[in-house]
Amino acid sequence: MPEGHTLHRLARRQQRLFGGRRVRVTSPQGRFADGAAAVDGMTFHAAEAWGKHLLHRYRDGRTEQMVHIHLGLYGAFTELTAPLPEPVGQVRLRIETEDTGTDLRGPTACEIYHPVDLDALIARLGPDPLRRDADPERAWAAMSRSSRPIGALLMDQKVIAGIGNVYRAEVLFRAGIDPMRPGKRLLRTEFDEMWLDLVALMKVGVRRGRIHVIRPEDDHGAPAYAANRPRTYVYRRAGEPCRICGTPVLLAELEARKLYWCPVCQE
Incomplete structure (x- = not known):
């Protein structure tokens, strides 16, 4: 299972790739189809890590949606470049722009999060040494x-x-x-x-x-x-x-x- 530094590095990388850009979000595998549809076409606002958890924030005007990802033992992202190939294997989540993209396979969790879910996550986690707000x-x-x-x-x-x-x-x-x-x-x-x-x-x-x-x-x-x-x-x-x-x-x-x-x- 990836340790916390991997998630923080991944969040920074995805922020550079997608931050401030409108993205297409799909679930080729189908297991996250409803969640992908909820954020498809929105602007990728931010990616951040809390311990071994990754959060994506999407915005459209005043509307914000969050996606929570936990890679677990087998989850991994694969970066893609245009022209993006057809999805291969069990792709839970695909995020793409006109020139880049990423596929997520095998996570323990990939789900829409609401503010109450985030509050509950933060409440049950100890401080993350890599976060500036760690206590x-x-x-x-x-x-x-x-x-x-x-x-x-x-x-x-x-x-x-x-x-x-x-x-x-x-x-x-x-x-x-x-x-x-x-x-x-x-x-x-x-x-x-x-x-x-x-x-x-x-x-x-x-x-x-x-x-x-x-x-x-x-x-x-x-x-x-x-x-x-x-x-x-x-x-x-x-x-x-x-x-x-x-x-x-x-x-x-x-x-x-x-x-x-x-x-x-x-x-």
Whole structure:
């Protein structure tokens, strides 16, 4: 599932492609036919991300419509250039102008949103480190009174929105925090440093289009866990020596997700 920086980067890209332009919106697959018809011919006003959720805003005079998209595990956009080809496969949503377009396939959600729906979404999400209006106090309040492991809290979208397994593993390593430590034992200074690190790392992800977490002085040695991926400290490196101390990286399952950490550097 894409992490939050991917959605913010996607929102920026779609804003550049469609912002301020009248668009044709269709649902070749048919599963979003009514929603597509509701916004077809309107002006694409804005695209924005809230954690792992993408919102499109369309306007026609004083009328505004919103489309909410959650990519889930399999959702993806494909950009198109004119002349646009005929839709291939299960295209849930197609947005197009005279010279460009995009196809959406396989999302978990693609639906018309009303203001009450947006309010409910924002209410159930924690602060998003990539949004200017993010309030880290909400995340601190949730963590500091919880007995759940910090590693689980970081992946809980109700605590912090947009964090996935890679950022979870890497920010905890960079902070030297044991992912199994209960949230209520996290120091405020540790939380503040971790929050600022998340903001900085995720901004790099938006700019570069990929996660980059290794400090310059550590960016050497063993290759990345997969081709065309940047190096990581612990993510997907179970059994390999820690880049800092040489201790084998551990792997466990925490709330049905794989967890990676160094038992020495993260005491």
